[in-house]
Amino acid sequence: MADVPSQGVQEPFDLIRLSLSERVFVKLRGDRQLTGVLHAYDGHMNLIMSDVEETIMIVEPVEGAPEGEGIVRAVKRNLDMLFVRGDGVILVSPPSRT
Amino acid sequence: MSFFGFDTTLDRDKRNPGEGNHENIAVYTFGEDGYDALGDALDEGLDELNDETFGGSGDIGKDFDYAGQTGTAMEKLHVAAPEYPQPPIQVKLDHPSSLEALWAQASPQPNHKQHRVPSAGRHVEDSWGRADTSPMVAPAPVPNHAHKFDPFSSDAANFGQGYSPVLSPRPPVHHAQPRIRTLQEIEMEQLALAQQARLSSSVPSLSNSMSHLSMGGSESPSFGRYHHEPEYTRSPSMANQQYVPDELEQQLLLQAQQQQLLQLQQHLLQQRHVQQQQQLLQQQQQQLTAQAVAAAYFGGAPAKAILSHPDLMEHSLSMDPEQREAVMTEAMRKIMEAERMEEKRRRKAFKIAQMSKYNDIMTQSDKDFITRIQVSQLVTQDPYSEDFYAQVFSALRSRGDTGGVIKFGSSGGIGVGVLGHRGPGRRENAMQKMQAQVERIVNAAKNREKEKGNSAALQGALGRVSGRSYKAAPRQLLQVEPGSSPVLAHATANTKEDNKAHEAREGVARAAAQAEREALTGDPSAGEVVRQPPLTHRQVLVAIEALYDVMLKIEQLRRDQPEDEESQLFQRWNAAHEELIEKLWVDFKVMVPLETSDPHPFISLIAPIKGKRLLPRLLQAVSQPRRNLFFTLLVACFSQLDVVRDAPLLDIVEDTREKRDVEKQTEAFLVSVFPTVLGLVKHAPLRLISGMLGLLFDGGDLLNIARTKPGLALLTILLSRVVVLKEGSSNETEPPTPEELQQWQSIFEHLFLLLSNHLLSLFPSTRVTTSLPFGPGYYVQPPKGLDFADQPVWQFLAALALNASMTQQQALVTELREKVLENVTSANKGWTADETERQAKIANVNLFLHALGLDSSQIVL
Numbered sequence: 005m006a007d008v009p010s011q012g013v014q015e016p017f018d019l020i021r022l023s024l025s026e027r028v029f030v031k032l033r034g035d036r037q038l039t040g041v042l043h044a045y046d047g048h049m050n051l052i053m054s055d056v057e058e059t060i061m062i063v064e065p066v067e068g069a070p071e072g073e074g075i076v077r078a079v080k081r082n083l084d085m086l087f088v089r090g091d092g093v094i095l096v097s098p099p100s101r102t
Numbered sequence: 103m104s105f106f107g108f109d110t111t112l113d114r115d116k117r118n119p120g121e122g123n124h125e126n127i128a129v130y131t132f133g134e135d136g137y138d139a140l141g142d143a144l145d146e147g148l149d150e151l152n153d154e155t156f157g158g159s160g161d162i163g164k165d166f167d168y169a170g171q172t173g174t175a176m177e178k179l180h181v182a183a184p185e186y187p188q189p190p191i192q193v194k195l196d197h198p199s200s201l202e203a204l205w206a207q208a209s210p211q212p213n214h215k216q217h218r219v220p221s222a223g224r225h226v227e228d229s230w231g232r233a234d235t236s237p238m239v240a241p242a243p244v245p246n247h248a249h250k251f252d253p254f255s256s257d258a259a260n261f262g263q264g265y266s267p268v269l270s271p272r273p274p275v276h277h278a279q280p281r282i283r284t285l286q287e288i289e290m291e292q293l294a295l296a297q298q299a300r301l302s303s304s305v306p307s308l309s310n311s312m313s314h315l316s317m318g319g320s321e322s323p324s325f326g327r328y329h330h331e332p333e334y335t336r337s338p339s340m341a342n343q344q345y346v347p348d349e350l351e352q353q354l355l356l357q358a359q360q361q362q363l364l365q366l367q368q369h370l371l372q373q374r375h376v377q378q379q380q381q382l383l384q385q386q387q388q389q390l391t392a393q394a395v396a397a398a399y400f401g402g403a404p405a406k407a408i409l410s411h412p413d414l415m416e417h418s419l420s421m422d423p424e425q426r427e428a429v430m431t432e433a434m435r436k437i438m439e440a441e442r443m444e445e446k447r448r449r450k451a452f453k454i455a456q457m458s459k460y461n462d463i464m465t466q467s468d469k470d471f472i473t474r475i476q477v478s479q480l481v482t483q484d485p486y487s488e489d490f491y492a493q494v495f496s497a498l499r500s501r502g503d504t505g506g507v508i509k510f511g512s513s514g515g516i517g518v519g520v521l522g523h524r525g526p527g528r529r530e531n532a533m534q535k536m537q538a539q540v541e542r543i544v545n546a547a548k549n550r551e552k553e554k555g556n557s558a559a560l561q562g563a564l565g566r567v568s569g570r571s572y573k574a575a576p577r578q579l580l581q582v583e584p585g586s587s588p589v590l591a592h593a594t595a596n597t598k599e600d601n602k603a604h605e606a607r608e609g610v611a612r613a614a615a616q617a618e619r620e621a622l623t624g625d626p627s628a629g630e631v632v633r634q635p636p637l638t639h640r641q642v643l644v645a646i647e648a649l650y651d652v653m654l655k656i657e658q659l660r661r662d663q664p665e666d667e668e669s670q671l672f673q674r675w676n677a678a679h680e681e682l683i684e685k686l687w688v689d690f691k692v693m694v695p696l697e698t699s700d701p702h703p704f705i706s707l708i709a710p711i712k713g714k715r716l717l718p719r720l721l722q723a724v725s726q727p728r729r730n731l732f733f734t735l736l737v738a739c740f741s742q743l744d745v746v747r748d749a750p751l752l753d754i755v756e757d758t759r760e761k762r763d764v765e766k767q768t769e770a771f772l773v774s775v776f777p778t779v780l781g782l783v784k785h786a787p788l789r790l791i792s793g794m795l796g797l798l799f800d801g802g803d804l805l806n807i808a809r810t811k812p813g814l815a816l817l818t819i820l821l822s823r824v825v826v827l828k829e830g831s832s833n834e835t836e837p838p839t840p841e842e843l844q845q846w847q848s849i850f851e852h853l854f855l856l857l858s859n860h861l862l863s864l865f866p867s868t869r870v871t872t873s874l875p876f877g878p879g880y881y882v883q884p885p886k887g888l889d890f891a892d893q894p895v896w897q898f899l900a901a902l903a904l905n906a907s908m909t910q911q912q913a914l915v916t917e918l919r920e921k922v923l924e925n926v927t928s929a930n931k932g933w934t935a936d937e938t939e940r941q942a943k944i945a946n947v948n949l950f951l952h953a954l955g956l957d958s959s960q961i962v963l
Contacts, residue, residue: 013644022643025712027763055762098639 020096028053031094035061039099040086049090056083074099199464452502477543487658636699636956637706645689646713653719683723690720701742704735709744711767714774721778730790733782736775738797740816741807749810755870771812783819788827788842791820795849804856808864814898817853821901824850854902854910861917863901867893868921889942896946900953911954922947926961 013019023042030038030051038057058081065074161636288824432818482488637645659679664672689694691703699706707713721729748764783791797817798804807813862868867888899918929943947958 017646021647023641024647026643057759084569 007011029097032092049093051088053086056086060088250675477540634699636701637703642706649689656682692735702739705739711770714770717775718778737794745812746810768811783823791823792846792849804861814894818898818901821905825904864895892946896949899950903953924959
């Protein structure tokens with residue numbers, strides 16, 4: 005664990021390491037995304053995050069409308085601490101800076 | 103297979119056609135032309151036990167020969183009969199009405215019906231259900247009764263005989279089988295019988311039936327013997343009570359009772375017949391019967407075994423029904439338990455058997471191979487950092503124990519969890535075993551390595567890597583050079599020169615009292631500074647990670663510090679240590695010229711929370727002069743700090759994520775960075791304080807700094823330090839010289855001038871209220887907790903007041919008069935939400951007023 009970043013970024017996980025204890029954006033399977041402070045991760049991309057806001061996209065079918073067209077509704081919830089299992093993680097990124 | 107005595111020798115007939123002719127059923131055409139030879143396909147074996155199964159040969163025992171048993175019992179009954187003077191029939195006929203009333207629920211079924219039920223349990227029920235009530239008062243013989251229900255034949259004739267002439271004298275059977283009884287038994291029987299006697303009727307028939315009953319048991323081992331049909335039907339006496347539920351016990355005891363009974367019966371004859379009591383007892387009988395049935399049904403063989411134990415029986419005989427019930431329940435419970443255990447054991451055995459089919463699939467060398475792989479993954483030269491958290495965790499838990507690191511001799515350790523206090527016994531044992539094994543393997547590997555003298559330690563540990571798969575691995579396309587990171591590149595500035603520059607700057611800072619402006623423009627290195635864009639967020643993060651790595655290395659190195667300070671090893675260690683610290687210091691960019699960028703690289707580095715958290719660890723590692731340098735830089739760039747720049751966000755009323763983030767940052771700053779600053783200021787001489795304040799003026803907008811929590815806190819500790827120095831109460835530094843005091847005075851006046859007329863805006867409560875949109879919200883009570891946010895401000899003002907001259911104090915009071923009055927009024931008039939808020943308001947005001955020698959209680963409204 006020691007030498008890696010002192011020699012620069014060598015593997016993708018080094019990039020995630022940069023975001024430790026920083027706010028990150030995580031996209032998950034099942035139309036979910038999270039923003040929160042990353043505290044830990046492992047090789048499976050299991051993540052431990054705090055102060056998380058989870059956004060779940062729900063597509064509600066509209067009557068009469070063709071398949072695939074519906075109202076997209078975002079449901080949000082806040083969690084103090086969250087363990088994210090790695091198999092659901094699609095991407096981890098620093099939040100877009102405004 | 104043969105059933106019901108059919109001859110089963112047909113196939114043999116086929117083979118020996120001649121024999122078949124002797125049989126009266128030998129009309130089959132086996133072996134003839136039209137025969138399809140299906141007979142050959144039949145399985146005609148396994149006939150050996152047919153006889154045993156279906157009877158027909160030899161003695162088959164009498165275990166299930168209930169009817170036969172009953173028959174013999176009948177015999178004995180008759181045997182006993184002659185000993186009584188009155189024939190029971192007559193007696194019963196004498197009191198037909200009473201008996202019928204007694205067994206009135208009668209379904210007038212003929213007695214013999216009951217005998218058809220072959221199952222023991224049902225039989226009992228039946229006999230109880232009906233026998234009680236059956237109108238068999240008259241001992242009308244039922245001819246050939248026995249033949250109907252006794253398929254076991256051998257005793258059938260006997261039974262029939264014995265049954266019909268109920269009263270015919272017989273030789274007493276019991277004489278033939280005498281049994282020795284203990285005194286105790288006899289005593290108990292007498293007791294029991296005496297009890298019964300008191301309750302029972304004096305119907306003459308009773309005695310007779312009693313005697314029948316008592317003889318009924320005799321020697322049969324089967325528990326099916328409880329249908330002493332004749333007894334029940336003929337004698338509805340309460341005497342039954344004792345025996346009925348205890349059929350299982352009777353076998354041993356009944357016989358023994360006979361003689362005793364005979365005598366007792368004589369007395370019984372004289373007693374009155376109490377009908378009610380009989381009915382009562384009858385109910386009890388039924389209950390007990392049900393019990394007995396249940397026992398027979400559930401208990402099965404074990405129950406029988408237990409209940410037939412002589413001791414138990416004896417015991418239970420002497421007990422009243424409740425006790426007996428308790429004993430029965432207990433017995434049942436034990437039986438069930440035993441059965442459960444048995445079931446458990448069976449399941450376990452089954453599981454083991456299931457698994458055992460995989461036994462010995464792996465050879466010993468396979469196992470060794472896998473162990474090698476596992477061990478090669480586990481063993482590490484640096485167990486501490488490989489399993490850092492486990493090590494720290496165990497260290498925390500077993501404080502006081504000598505180092506939690508698992509080590510094998512000098513070779514390294516395991517990179518997995520530590521032997522903590524994990525449950526006693528097996529697991530620990532396993533751990534020890536594994537440890538020993540690993541050690542052995544490691545040593546073996548080392549020896550082998552020595553022998554071979556070549557190849558890397560791990561090569562071959564996982565088996566040979568075939569050339570093919572090695573080539574199939576993707577070729578590395580990106581060549582990232584170590585140290586090519588831009589962040590690290592420009593960190594390698596000439597430290598010596600920077601040092602000089604900073605010393606110069608510190609000197610300038612000292613001169614800040616005279617000319618604050620000059621302080622930084624006079625920096626000799628200013629001309630050489632190459633302006634750079636501020637570090638990007640990403641660069642900062644990369645740099646912080648690098649710093650953490652260095653930090654961890656330093657801490658690791660410290661753990662490995664050699665004992666002997668003189669040795670060469672220590673020299674080398676010391677050199678490495680120094681080098682790392684130097685690297686850390688350089689990487690932290692404290693020495694980068696001030697004008698390099700805005701924010702300064704160092705300030706950028708402590709912008710993320712993790713940067714702030716790293717700072718105290720860094721400062722612990724470096725020397726005191728360097729800490730002062732850090733302090734100087736921090737103060738000079740104070741306005742660049744994120745916690746200062748973003749502070750206005752804190753004054754927003756609504757709760758946004760940005761606000762929360764800033765709050766967290768501020769807290770982290772106050773918790774991580776500030777204690778260090780406090781420690782430095784505590785020992786600072788007055789000229790340094792003056793210099794710092796001068797730098798603060800220089801660095802940017804002092805008012806804005808003062809409006810932030812960290813800024814205010816910094817100002818407060820600086821002013822407090824000055825108060826301490828002026829009082830001369832600190833003895834570790836020489837008292838300030840008059841020039842220094844002079845310098846301070848002018849700086850302070852400058853500060854006061856800057857802040858006056860803006861003092862109210864220092865209060866978060868004021869800022870929040872003014873930032874509220876005009877409208878209802880303006881009049882509503884401002885958000886709670888503002889008084890606590892105000893507290894540092896009051897503290898600062900107190901420090902200010904202590905340093906201020908008389909006129910300055912007056913100015914202070916004039917400006918703050920409104921605020922003080924507001925607080926005191928709302929506290930006194932109860933405009934506060936609760937008691938704590940009220941007290942907070944008063945305490946805040948007092949903080950300030952006490953510095954002026956006043957108190958809030960002196961204020962008269």
